[in-house]
Amino acid sequence: LLAFSLGASAIPPTDVGYDLLFADTPKEVEQECTDAPGLPSFFNGNFYISGPAMFSIGGMKFRCALDAFGKINKFELANKQVCFSAKMLRTGFYNDSIKANTVAPGLLFLGTDPPRKCPFYNPMCNMLDSQGDNNYVNTLKLGDDYTLISDTSLMLDFDPKSLRVLGHRKFKEKSWVHKLHIGALGSAHPLKPQEGNFWVELLMEAPMMGKSYLDIYKMSNNDNGRVRTLIRSIQTNNTQYMHSFGMTKNYVILPFNLALDMMKAMPPHPPTMENAFVPDWNGIHVVSLDNGEVQKFDLEPFFHVHVANSYENETGIVFDISQFKSNPFKGASVDMKLQLNATVRDNNDNLGELKRHHLHLAGPLKGQVTTEMISIPGRSTDFIKINDKYSGVHYCVYYANEWKHDDQHYASMAVLKHNLCTGERQYWYQEGWYPSEPFFVSGSENTEDEGSLVFTALHGATGKSHLVTIDAQTMAEQVKVELSARIAFTAHGEYFPNKSEL
Numbered sequence: 146l147l148a149f150s151l152g153a154s155a156i157p158p159t160d161v162g163y164d165l166l167f168a169d170t171p172k173e174v175e176q177e178c179t180d181a182p183g184l185p186s187f188f189n190g191n192f193y194i195s196g197p198a199m200f201s202i203g204g205m206k207f208r209c210a211l212d213a214f215g216k217i218n219k220f221e222l223a224n225k226q227v228c229f230s231a232k233m234l235r236t237g238f239y240n241d242s243i244k245a246n247t248v249a250p251g252l253l254f255l256g257t258d259p260p261r262k263c264p265f266y267n268p269m270c271n272m273l274d275s276q277g278d279n280n281y282v283n284t285l286k287l288g289d290d291y292t293l294i295s296d297t298s299l300m301l302d303f304d305p306k307s308l309r310v311l312g313h314r315k316f317k318e319k320s321w322v323h324k325l326h327i328g329a330l331g332s333a334h335p336l337k338p339q340e341g342n343f344w345v346e347l348l349m350e351a352p353m354m355g356k357s358y359l360d361i362y363k364m365s366n367n368d369n370g371r372v373r374t375l376i377r378s379i380q381t382n383n384t385q386y387m388h389s390f391g392m393t394k395n396y397v398i399l400p401f402n403l404a405l406d407m408m409k410a411m412p413p414h415p416p417t418m419e420n421a422f423v424p425d426w427n428g429i430h431v432v433s434l435d436n437g438e439v440q441k442f443d444l445e446p447f448f449h450v451h452v453a454n455s456y457e458n459e460t461g462i463v464f465d466i467s468q469f470k471s472n473p474f475k476g477a478s479v480d481m482k483l484q485l486n487a488t489v490r491d492n493n494d495n496l497g498e499l500k501r502h503h504l505h506l507a508g509p510l511k512g513q514v515t516t517e518m519i520s521i522p523g524r525s526t527d528f529i530k531i532n533d534k535y536s537g538v539h540y541c542v543y544y545a546n547e548w549k550h551d552d553q554h555y556a557s558m559a560v561l562k563h564n565l566c567t568g569e570r571q572y573w574y575q576e577g578w579y580p581s582e583p584f585f586v587s588g589s590e591n592t593e594d595e596g597s598l599v600f601t602a603l604h605g606a607t608g609k610s611h612l613v614t615i616d617a618q619t620m621a622e623q624v625k626v627e628l629s630a631r632i633a634f635t636a637h638g639e640y641f642p643n644k645s646e647l
Contacts, residue, residue, distance in 0.1 A: 159554040160487055161577050162605020165631060167210055167481050171199045171233055172630040176221075178228040183623040184614060185597055187588040188222040191305065192599050192612075194581060194638030195281035195293065198233065200481070203246040208255035209479045210634050214239050215281030217293070217308050218632055220612055222599070223643070227612050227626045232308035234293070236301065237276030251275040252410060255480060256417045268412040278313060282333040282636040285344070287370030290314075294335075296388055298328045298348055305641075318372045323358055326350040330405070333637070334389035334451070335364075339537055342366045345376070345392055349385050351407060357384040361397055361432065377437045383425050391455030391464055393537045395434055398455050398464050398504070401427035402448050403472060422472055424448075429514070431462065431504060442504050444514040448472050453499060453529040456539050461506035465519065465543070467497040467527045490555040496525035499545070519565065524549045526561065528582035528637075532593050541566035542594045544583045544617070550574055560598065562620055571620045573613075579603045581635045585617055594618050599640060601632050 197213030200206060207213045214233065221228035233239065241249035248257050250271045263270035282295040292314050293301040300314035322328045330349035337344050343365040350358040361377045364370035377397075383404035391398030404425035405418065414420045426446035432439050447468035455464045477483040477493040484490055499520035505513050520526035525548040531540055542564050550572070551557040559574035560583045573580070580602040589595035596617045602625075603610050610632040614624040 156487070157554055158576050159551060159557040160605075162603065162608055163556040163579060164485050165603060165605065165608055166579055166634040167197075167200060167485060168633065169199050169201065170631045170633050171214075171216070172231070173216075173233060174229055174231040174628075174630050176228050176230050177629055178221075178226055179626045180225065181227045181624045181626055182225055184222060184225050184227065185588060185623065186225075188586065188597070188614075189224075190222060190586075190640055190642035192220040192222060192584065192638055192640045193284045193291075193305075194218050194220075194601060194632075194635050195234070195284065196633055196635030197281075198633055202242055202248060205248050205261070206258045207248070207253070208258055208481060209253070210481055210484075211282075211479065212253045212255065212257075212279070214242070215279060217281065217303065218601070218635075219305075219308060220599075222614075222640075227624065229612065229626075229628055229630075230308060231630050231632075234281060234301075234303075235310050236278045236280070238279045241276060249276070251277055251279070252416050252418060254418045254474065256415050256419070258482075260415060263412075269416075271416045272411070284637070284639040285335060285370075286639070286641050287344070287364055288366040288368065290369040292370075294331065294333055296330055296333050296386065298331045316371060316373055318374070321360070321375045321378070322348075322350055323378075325353040325355065326358060327353070328360075329384065330386060332387055332390055336390070336392040336536065337533075338392065338394065339534075340394070344370070345397065346373075347387060347390060349387070351384045351405070357381045359385050359387075359399065376434065377432055379430070379432065379439060382427070383423065385425070386422070388450050389452045391452045391462075391466070393455050393457045393462060395457065396455075396462060397432045397434060398452075398462060399430040399432065400447075400449050400452075400466065401425060401430060402446065403474075419475060422474060424472065429464065429502070429504065431506075440506070440512075442502075442512070442514050444502065444516065450497070451527055451529055453543050453545075454531055454536060454540055456537060458539070460503075460508040460510070462504040463539075464502045464504055465499065466502065467499045467520075467529060467545075469495050469497060471495050473497070487554075487556070491553070493555065496523070496549070497527035498522070499526045499529065499543075519563070521547075523552055525555070530583055530585055532585050532587055532596070534587065535593060540593065544585060544598060546580065546582060547572075560600065560615070560620075562594075562617070564594075573598075573615050573620050573622070575602075577605045579605060580613070581632075582637055584638045584640050586640050588617075597623060600638065601628075601635060603632065
């Protein structure tokens with residue numbers, strides 16, 4: 146491994162074992178339980194977090210972690226106990242690859258090393274017959290169903306007990322997709338309004354000819370999300386790529402900054418999203434859920450991955466978003482070869498900056514945007530979570546991962562708590578530990594930050610992963626349970642209370 150091949154003396158303490166976030170860890174775990182006396186009594190549910198676990202096959206390596214074969218990790222948290230299970234996701238893409246002992250056909254972020262090749266008589270072999278189901282970015286519970294989602298339109302159902310993949314989610318509605326269009330992309334972060342038992346999600350329609358469409362639709366928990374209902378459809382110049390978006394009681398907020406041109410992923414080009422991504426700044430679109438009216442706000446261009454929160458005030462909308470100077474799905478942020486080069490990652494200036502945009506719908510500044518910086522310049526702030534009970538309404542507290550916490554080394558990672566109402570910042574930081582995204586589990590109906598944060602953390606020096614919970618008010622550690630299987634880089638975690646707690 147890189148950390149040891151370079152010699153321990155060459156690596157600063159902040160970086161020891163960082164490479165293990167991108168090293169194979171396919172070991173599966175049947176339920177293993179550990180006593181956790183410090184676990185708060187309000188925990189009575191399951192925490193799921195997935196991510197890549199197998200980065201190569203048959204001598205072929207993925208260049209991007211998001212392309213690697215996924216594994217789902219489950220933590221049953223109740224009765225002062227942590228029970229850990231882990232299982233490789235036996236998707237169609239995974240099964241086809243195992244059978245062929247190579248990377249199966251499919252659109253990848255960055256491709257492979259060495260590159261996949263096609264015979265001259267079938268130049269699109271890596272695009273055709275693709276399962277396209279390597280989904281593990283986020284977990285969504287629709288009624289009684291559990292499904293894994295990503296930025297595609299496909300959702301992957303799984304059994305929450307055995308973690309077995311059940312197959313591609315099937316919907317029952319009559320399709321509203323426009324003629325000569327394909328419902329190609331979605332968002333990995335659907336949003337649930339404070340009022341209503343449904344989720345709001347996006348579908349991006351790619352055209353065979355003509356313009357694209359961005360569809361806003363909802364899925365009800367009452368029918369396990371099996372019938373999608375169109376809310377609004379917006380014609381767009383290009384097929385938008387939108388990992389997350391914002392929503393308030395009356396509006397959906399859509400930052401237009403990145404599109405896909407699939408012709409650029411066709412031969413003679415490699416079939417990768419790296420080639421298909423097109424910068425496409427077109428401002429922030431605010432869509433009324435009442436009448437479908439679209440208002441566009443222009444401001445200095447940016448790229449984004451995650452939205453922190455949105456809410457309405459007297460004059461408009463407050464929109465908090467982590468933004469980047471250039472496409473965060475390219476370069477050192479996602480290319481593992483670059484990410485594993487400490488000099489490159491430390492000098493990477495395409496960092497997540499959390500900013501607050503005031504989108505003025507009324508008053509003397511109507512139609513304008515005022516912006517303020519929230520995060521600390523020179524550090525990268527992303528993977529932002531809040532108390533879900535404050536989604537879409539005024540809030541004070543967010544939690545996030547912070548890279549470059551020591552203002553020097555990218556691998557210096559912390560879990561941040563920032564109270565926007567008081568300005569106070571608090572941290573969980575331990576040198577040489579690499580935490581996943583923190584998830585807030587509420588311990589009170591009345592206090593925004595009363596509860597715990599749950600996340601996994603890799604201790605680089607030992608190569609051991611841990612399940613950690615900390616007090617969401619004080620950031621003091623409550624539980625740290627060593628796990629029998631290492632967990633690599635992860636995407637987003639979700640905690641679901643048992644039915645008795647609902």
